[in-house]
Each structure stands twice: as C-alpha cells, then as structure tokens.
Amino acid sequence: MKFILISVFTFLFLNVSVSKEVIIDMLNKRDDGQKMVYSQDVAQIDVGDTIKWLPTNKGHNVEFLGGPEGYNLPSKSGLNKEVSITFDKPGVYLYVCTPHKVMGMIALVVVGGDVSNKDAISKIKMMGRGKKKLANLLDQI
Numbered sequence: 821m822k823f824i825l826i827s828v829f830t831f832l833f834l835n836v837s838v839s840k841e842v843i844i845d846m847l848n849k850r851d852d853g854q855k856m857v858y859s860q861d862v863a864q865i866d867v868g869d870t871i872k873w874l875p876t877n878k879g880h881n882v883e884f885l886g887g888p889e890g891y892n893l894p895s896k897s898g899l900n901k902e903v904s905i906t907f908d909k910p911g912v913y914l915y916v917c918t919p920h921k922v923m924g925m926i927a928l929v930v931v932g933g934d935v936s937n938k939d940a941i942s943k944i945k946m947m948g949r950g951k952k953k954l955a956n957l958l959d960q961i
C-alpha cells in the first residue's frame with residue numbers, strides 16, 4: 821500500500837513538473853549575428869508547455885499565421901508587449917513579427933513532436949526573406 825501511494829504521488833509530482841515555460845526573446849540582433857529574429861527559430865515543446873515571448877528589444881510583436889487544424893489562432897500582440905501562450909494541441913505553428921516578417925522575423929513552434937500539418941504550414945504565403953526562411957525552417961523539422 822505504501823509503495824502504491826508513493827508511486828501515485830511520484831506520478832502526480834512528475835506530471836505537474838513536466839509542464840514547463842520556455843522564454844523566447846524578440847531581438848534586433850541575436851548572438852549569431854542574425855538581425856530581426858526571435859531567440860529561437862524552432863521551439864520544440866511538449867503538449868501543455870507555455871511559451872513566453874519577451875519584448876527584449878523594442879518594435880516587435882507576435883502574430884500567429886498558422887497552426888494545426890481546428891486551432892483558433894490568437895489575435896496578434898501589440899508591439900513591445902509580453903505574450904504568453906500555452907499549447908495544448910500538438911502540431912506545427914508559424915508565427916511572425918508583423919513589421920519584420922518580410923525581413924525574415926518568423927519562427928516555428930513544434931508541439932509534441934507532431935509535424936503532420938507541416939504541408940499546410942508550407943503553403944502559407946510569405947514574402948521576401950520570410951519566404952526563404954520558412955522553407956529553411958520547415959527543412960529543420
């Protein structure tokens with residue numbers, strides 16, 4: 821009995837601690853020299869995890885352009901605003917910075933390792949460097 825109780829508590833504890841928060845910065849320049857980028861191009865997270873975007877540099881936001889089928893895209897954030905989203909649905913998500921998407925300020929979130937909607941994401945119309953970068957990022961997942 822004692823063993824079962826310990827097992828149950830361990831399971832509950834692990835289950836709670838598994839959900840994590842990932843921080844992504846909105847940057848004018850990243851350590852690798854890339855300009856107008858998020859600190860992570862591809863964020864691989866688990867179902868139930870939260871991503872918090874910080875307006876580390878000014879003039880950026882987060883606008884979702886695509887996600888798994890049935891997902892209601894969140895409304896785009898205001899410039900210089902912190903954004904926090906919890907992802908409960910597995911799949912690939914594409915988000916961009918509204919003013920800089922043409923310059924390639926775009927990124928992906930992959931939830932639960934599920935890339936089954938990758939094709940749908942690849943069909944989202946992008947322009948300029950954003951277009952090239954989307955193809956490049958999709959190649960990485």
Ligand SMILES: [Cu+2]
Nearest residue numbers: 880917920925
């Ligand atoms: Cu931007």
